[in-house]
Amino acid sequence: MMLSMVFAPIVGVALTQVAVLATSIYLHRALAHRALRVHPAADVLFRTVLWLTTGQQRHEWVAVHRKHHAFTDRTGDPHSPRLLGVWRVLLLNVYxxxxxxxxxxxxxxxxxxxxxxxxxxxxxxxxxxxxxxxxALLCALLGPWAGLFAAALHALLYVFVVAPLINGVGHWRGSQNFDNTAYNSRVLAWLTGGESLHNNHHAHARSPKFSVRRFEFDPSWVMIRALKALGLVTLLRPPARLPLDMQEYRQPQGVL
Ligand SMILES: [Zn+2]
Ligand SMILES: [Zn+2]
Incomplete structure (x- = not known):
């Protein structure tokens, strides 16, 4: 009992990372933007992981996200902090x-x-x-209280921390490599499966890789390369690169 309560927060955080990577690689890069093709076995695995950890419907996620790209930060954008205010998006993103x-x-x-x-x-x-x-699986593995705690922590982090940070901060504050209304946060990108390199993503929406500079890290790209080596994903687009005249390092604009 004591030991499983020690593990419960670790399991909760790890589950959130699994769900975040599955969301970024499968729902976002493969389905919404067609940057990758996923092997049928990996397709079922991604869907199972997302079903157990989020219960989301893939066509709904894709539709809401594509609408965000079609109307970015103008009327019709489902979750723009410029239109709604950043606190509303941070607190009510799930709504x-x-x-x-x-x-x-x-x-x-x-x-x-x-x-x-x-x-x-x-x-x-x-x-x-x-x-x-x-x-139920978590409760069977960790015991009922530790299992419920891990599940609640994961739900809290995924729904009320990671997703709002991507949608809220990603269109509010940060640094920019490209001229659009989204921002990068190199720090948050470590926690959000690379999604917080959001300025890069809006500039090159169909790139399978979100980082373009040496000090930007995209955790999902590491996973994509591992899946590619196993033959479980195929890149349909080359990774985005900085234009030659931007490759010389200069401090990107912004604070984060
Ligand atoms: Zn965006
Ligand atoms: Zn996108």
Whole structure:
């Protein structure tokens, strides 16, 4: 009991990292932007991990995110801190996501290419069952209280810390390599699977790699290279590079 309570916070943080990497690599880079092709075995694995750790529907995530790119920081952007204020996005990101994910027009326009296959209809459509199963597994492994604590910590970090930091801070403050309304945070990128290199991402949305400078680190790219070596993903686009005239190091604009 004591030992599992010691492990519970570590398991909660580790689960969040697993969910963040799966979101960034599979939902974001592979499905929403078609930067990668995922082997069918890895596809089922990613979907299972996301089902157990988040219960999210892949076509909903893709639709909300593509709408964000289509209307970045102007009317129609589902979660722009410039339109809504940064605190609203930081505190209510999950509400803005859920509101847009329930909009049938958004799903029709932005995710009609994401199939609802047999696995979706029979298994992954039932997000709450996935989450319940994930929590039950944690309780079986760690004991009931430690399992519930790890699950609650993971939910808190994923829903109320990591996602709001990406969507809120990523369009509010940070450094910039490229001329767009998004910002990079090299520090936050370590925690967000590279997603906080958000200025780079908006400049090169279809790049499978989000870092472009030597001191920028994209954890998802490390995982993508490992999956590529195992034959589980194929790059459909080359990684983005800085233009030649920007390769000489200079301090990017901004504070983070
Ligand atoms: Zn963005
Ligand atoms: Zn994107």
């Amino acid at each position: 803005y996501y859920a509101r847009e994910a329930r909009n049938p027009e958004t799903l029709r326009v932005f995710a009609s290419d994401i199939p609802r296959d047999r696995l979706d209809r029979r298994v992954f459509r039932h997000g709450w069952i996935g989450l319940g199963l994930g929590i």
